[in-house]
Amino acid sequence: MRTLQPHGLVQSPKNNTKTMMITTPAYAAASATSPLAPSAIERREPGAHDVLIDILYCGVCHSDIHQARNEWGGAIYPMVPGHEIIGAVVQIGSAVSRWQVGDTVGVGCFVDSCRECEACAAGEEQYCHAGASFTYNSREQDRITPTYGGYSTLITVDESYVLKIPDGIPLERAAPLLCAGITTYSPLRHFGVQRNDSIAIVGLGGLGHMAVKLGKALGAHVTVLSHSQSKREDAFTLGADHFIITRDAEVFTQHAGRFSLILDTVSAQHDYNAYLNLLRRDGTMVLVGLPDPTPLAAGSLIMRRRRLAGSLIGGIRETQEMLDFCAEHGVAADVEVISIQNINDAYERTLKSDVRYRFVIDMASLRSADY
Ligand code: NAP
Ligand code: ZN
Ligand code: ZN
Numbered sequence: 001m002r003t004l005q006p007h008g009l010v011q012s013p014k015n016n017t018k019t020m021m022i023t024t025p026a027y028a029a030a031s032a033t034s035p036l037a038p039s040a041i042e043r044r045e046p047g048a049h050d051v052l053i054d055i056l057y058c059g060v061c062h063s064d065i066h067q068a069r070n071e072w073g074g075a076i077y078p079m080v081p082g083h084e085i086i087g088a089v090v091q092i093g094s095a096v097s098r099w100q101v102g103d104t105v106g107v108g109c110f111v112d113s114c115r116e117c118e119a120c121a122a123g124e125e126q127y128c129h130a131g132a133s134f135t136y137n138s139r140e141q142d143r144i145t146p147t148y149g150g151y152s153t154l155i156t157v158d159e160s161y162v163l164k165i166p167d168g169i170p171l172e173r174a175a176p177l178l179c180a181g182i183t184t185y186s187p188l189r190h191f192g193v194q195r196n197d198s199i200a201i202v203g204l205g206g207l208g209h210m211a212v213k214l215g216k217a218l219g220a221h222v223t224v225l226s227h228s229q230s231k232r233e234d235a236f237t238l239g240a241d242h243f244i245i246t247r248d249a250e251v252f253t254q255h256a257g258r259f260s261l262i263l264d265t266v267s268a269q270h271d272y273n274a275y276l277n278l279l280r281r282d283g284t285m286v287l288v289g290l291p292d293p294t295p296l297a298a299g300s301l302i303m304r305r306r307r308l309a310g311s312l313i314g315g316i317r318e319t320q321e322m323l324d325f326c327a328e329h330g331v332a333a334d335v336e337v338i339s340i341q342n343i344n345d346a347y348e349r350t351l352k353s354d355v356r357y358r359f360v361i362d363m364a365s366l367r368s369a370d371y
Helices: 062-068 171-178 180-190 206-217 229-238 272-276 298-302 316-329 340-351
Strands: 010-013 020-028 037-044 050-059 085-092 104-107 110-112 154-158 198-202 221-226 242-245 259-264 279-287 307-310 335-338 358-362
Touching (some): 037 154, 062 340, 085 154, 171 316, 171 335, 180 206, 206 316, 221 229
Parallel strands (some): 198 221, 198 259, 335 358
Antiparallel strands (some): 020 037, 050 085
């Protein structure tokens, strides 16, 4: 049986089971070395607690590149990346209570978790002990069904893992908040950044530019540490108080002991020890960038009782808090909107630090494509 759905999609039973699947166009990587290419994937028909979301925009995170190219190992192919998803609810399951058809919603980096462990109970589902179901390159809680991300036109998600996009944030500028926004907001809050604290953001990319905006909104004194001279003016426009170029080794002695918190968003290998030296006594450097391993000298930490920490995205409750905070403070991402057909070029430009400051795919380009 094949029936045409109201949203123009073809539906067919999968493997002769009763679960109805919805076929949706997507862009997928077939292997670690293949470019992203047009493809089709299947979404489940919404169950009682699910919502079906028509995807309008999807941000392009550097993690999409790491994973599409299997830089973290264990990649699942075909892979449809994308975890900065904005869309409209087009269908709801019979037991859905939080959402209505027509709501503007977001989906971030995970779509499910065990809901029982201590991390889930604390609202930090990203640290689920049993393993969260990440939005793509992961498995549903059945540990079998692969998940596919936002470089597609539809996604089915349990209502508890969906975010409300507050009024007032342009939708394409809201998409990057679902990863870049929460990944920087969460450590700034968790490590207690206060008004007038002197903090540094390392790397002015998708995460870094959000960290500058959020750090300023929290009242901190923000310095950008960048290896790109060309971003100096932008840093000040984004709200930074200082801009330091890290290509010159001398800056690491000039500014030693200056910051109470350093948020390191850099995606490529660099010397953590040099940056740790910029922390004051009891200062904390938080890694959110995920490059290849880098050696660490104990002395970098011991000399001023410094701490080195890491942080992974944020839970559903905190992500909603961040979205509301952004609406209240007029914070949104600076974006370059692209068609899905330009995604491979966007990856290359991101790798060259040539993005101001997040690529966001307008999914109308996929919907209108001829397959
Ligand atoms: P991005 O937009 O590419 O930004 C990374 C920035 O790092 C660049 O703009 C550049 O800033 C700096 N950089 C790049 N290459 C460098 C090099 N060779 N030496 C020094 N600096 C360099 O990436 P993103 O999307 O913000 O993601 C950043 C990292 O965070 C990625 O590794 C990503 O996987 C990770 N991530 C982690 C989480 C988490 O939950 N922990 C969530 C999302 C992403 P400058 O030009 O200013 O130097
Ligand atoms: Zn991301
Ligand atoms: Zn859990």
